[in-house]
Amino acid sequence: MEEPIILVEGLVKIYGDGTEVVALDGLSFRVTAGEFVAVMGPSGSGKSTLLNLLAALDRPTRGRVSIGGVSLDAVEDLDAFRARTVGLVFQMHNLIPTLTARENVEVPMIGVGVGRAERRARAVELLERVGLGDRLEHLPAQLSGGQRQRVAIARALANHPALLLADEPTGNLDSVSGAEVIALLRRLNHEVGTTVVLVTHDLDVARQADRVLILQDGRIVEEHRIHDPFEEDLKAFAATGLGRAVLAGDDAARRYLGEAHFRALRRLLQGMGR
16 A cells, blocks of 8 residues: 555544633545645634644644654654645635735745755746736735636645645635636646645535535544546535436426436446446
8 A cells, every 4th residue: 555645543532620621532534645625614613723733733632644754742842843845825815914925835934944045946937927927016906816726726836745634614705716726726636746635614515626625513424535526516516406306317307407408418427436
């Protein structure tokens, strides 16, 4: 079996001294290099807690997280490990308002001792990769919400991380900007091989992943592999009242859609999974 970039074993996280809150309750899973994994679940299911533990922002109560073959419980300087291994993208872009896009991308490299010329070249390269080569010297206030989030993604990639973690990266964006950000993450995953783990409430966003983990009450209750986003949409439609009527050959659905559309859609639904 391929060595995982993420290995989670029996992960437990409990908050509180008096009344205990179990945020994660014995999670175990693995993510291989180059995967794009979405994590979904209702509020309070443990999604953000899981991301914080994967990002080495917190330590578990019990269990183990390994990133790139390194067990985090054996890492003394989590800040240094995170800076070189994990890229983070949050719902808020968290850009420094007084720095340009290029300077914001350079910031993580300063902390690991990258020289000025190399920092600048890397920042320019990354901003061009995310489609902002013409916005290098713009301040965050001069950029749209989607552009600011793309700068945040470029910043997260600055130190060549093995893993990119994103917590609701489209949560504050309109649908068009959100789709652009997800398309960018998908492209980075495909073209560069960046491993992505993304927390989202949006099913349309999750369908862009290779695999979806559903959390509830701190446990994985379902794991679903996405083979084809178009087929996933067909499956979702088949579960609706109209979808069931089309599959059943219902005359009312036939009249509503028109004969040609009805027949084409029915053939697609009947061919799912073949």
